[in-house]
Amino acid sequence: MMVVEGSVAVITGGASGAGLGQARVFGRAGARIAIADVRDEPRRTAAAALREEGIDVWDVALDVTDRAGFAWVADAVEDHFGAPVTLLFNTAGVNGFGSVETMTASDFDWLLGVNLGGVVNGMTTFVPRMIEAGQGGHIATVASVGGFEGGRMTAPYSAAKSAVIRLMESYAQALPEYGIGVTVLCPANIRSGIAESVRLRPGTVSEDSGVMAGEGFLDALREVHDHGMEPEDLALHLKRAMEEGALYCIPYPEVREDLERGFGRILDAIPDVDELAPAAAAERVEALARFRESARAGARPAPAT
Numbered sequence: 001m002m003v004v005e006g007s008v009a010v011i012t013g014g015a016s017g018a019g020l021g022q023a024r025v026f027g028r029a030g031a032r033i034a035i036a037d038v039r040d041e042p043r044r045t046a047a048a049a050l051r052e053e054g055i056d057v058w059d060v061a062l063d064v065t066d067r068a069g070f071a072w073v074a075d076a077v078e079d080h081f082g083a084p085v086t087l088l089f090n091t092a093g094v095n096g097f098g099s100v101e102t103m104t105a106s107d108f109d110w111l112l113g114v115n116l117g118g119v120v121n122g123m124t125t126f127v128p129r130m131i132e133a134g135q136g137g138h139i140a141t142v143a144s145v146g147g148f149e150g151g152r153m154t155a156p157y158s159a160a161k162s163a164v165i166r167l168m169e170s171y172a173q174a175l176p177e178y179g180i181g182v183t184v185l186c187p188a189n190i191r192s193g194i195a196e197s198v199r200l201r202p203g204t205v206s207e208d209s210g211v212m213a214g215e216g217f218l219d220a221l222r223e224v225h226d227h228g229m230e231p232e233d234l235a236l237h238l239k240r241a242m243e244e245g246a247l248y249c250i251p252y253p254e255v256r257e258d259l260e261r262g263f264g265r266i267l268d269a270i271p272d273v274d275e276l277a278p279a280a281a282a283e284r285v286e287a288l289a290r291f292r293e294s295a296r297a298g299a300r301p302a303p304a305t
């Protein structure tokens with residue numbers, strides 16, 4: 001059972017949008033909140049607004065791609081609140097639309113670096129600490145429904161979010177034995193400032209980049225996000241999923257049909273039988289079952305003698 005009241009929570013990307021919604025909802029429920037965000041002014045403004053509400057909040061500068069910075073933040077948050085972190089929200093993220101034919105390697109570096117690398121840094125920084133502290137807790141990571149299907153205008157983002165979903169499924173197999181729950185939130189559209197994230201791209205977006213940054217396009221994107229789910233509502237959905245111990249939180253009924261079609265296409269690619277070599281297929285199945293059995297036996301550390 002997840003404990004919120006009195007817990008210490010770190011929220012990356014907590015200065016805006018989904019992260020700020022999480023800070024409000026979990027802060028009101030009694031968590032002590034550290035918002036870690038790369039943008040100084042929005043982070044301080046968000047912290048001031050949360051404090052005004054009576055939420056115990058501390059804001060700290062963090063670029064999630066900075067591994068050493070993450071470790072520093074983990075120590076600093078623990079020192080500040082005098083207790084280990086038991087709630088982690090990997091929420092920071094950026095988006096950049098652009099045709100896959102024109103996306104450059106540095107576009108991929110940026111979008112994969114923040115959206116996937118940032119989550120890897122969060123997990124590898126906090127998971128060992130949470131296990132060591134022995135107090136259990138919960139980790140929520142924000143992916144996207146975009147992670148369930150590729151798109152020609154969203155290739156690096158979709159690739160990163162897809163990887164994040166698989167990453168959290170992997171952690172979800174390991175962490176419950178330490179009392180740590182895992183939830184992956186897959187939003188479709190949030191009323192947030194993500195249309196501005198092109199400004200966070202290192203270097204200029206116009207050079208060596210296929211990311212669309214023209215004002216006309218950004219205005220259209222802002223318009224879409226103006227109609228997105230309210231961050232606090234999203235955080236309430238997330239909180240409920242975490243309390244229920246659910247791995248997936250996808251609180252958007254409108255995406256069901258698309259996902260059914262997408263998963264259906266994948267399943268349709270699987271034949272009922274391997275007509276070319278049915279005997280070899282049977283051997284493959286047996287070999288895999290043997291491997292799984294030995295992997296299961298080896299997955300747990302041997303008991304100390």
Ligand SMILES: NC(=O)c1ccc[n+]([C@@H]2O[C@H](COP(=O)([O-])OP(=O)(O)OC[C@H]3O[C@@H](n4cnc5c(N)ncnc54)[C@H](O)[C@@H]3O)[C@@H](O)[C@H]2O)c1
Nearest residue numbers: 013016017018038063064092093144187189190192193194
């Ligand atoms: N907006 C949507 O419709 C939507 C849909 C699906 C998923 N998401 C995901 O939701 C999450 C939150 O985004 P949002 O929509 O609330 O956008 P947002 O821009 O309002 O908030 C994201 C925050 O992350 C911070 N950030 C960006 N790069 C960072 C970095 N390198 N290090 C630390 N902080 C950084 C930003 O400063 C910002 O405050 C992201 O992971 C995003 O991919 C958003």
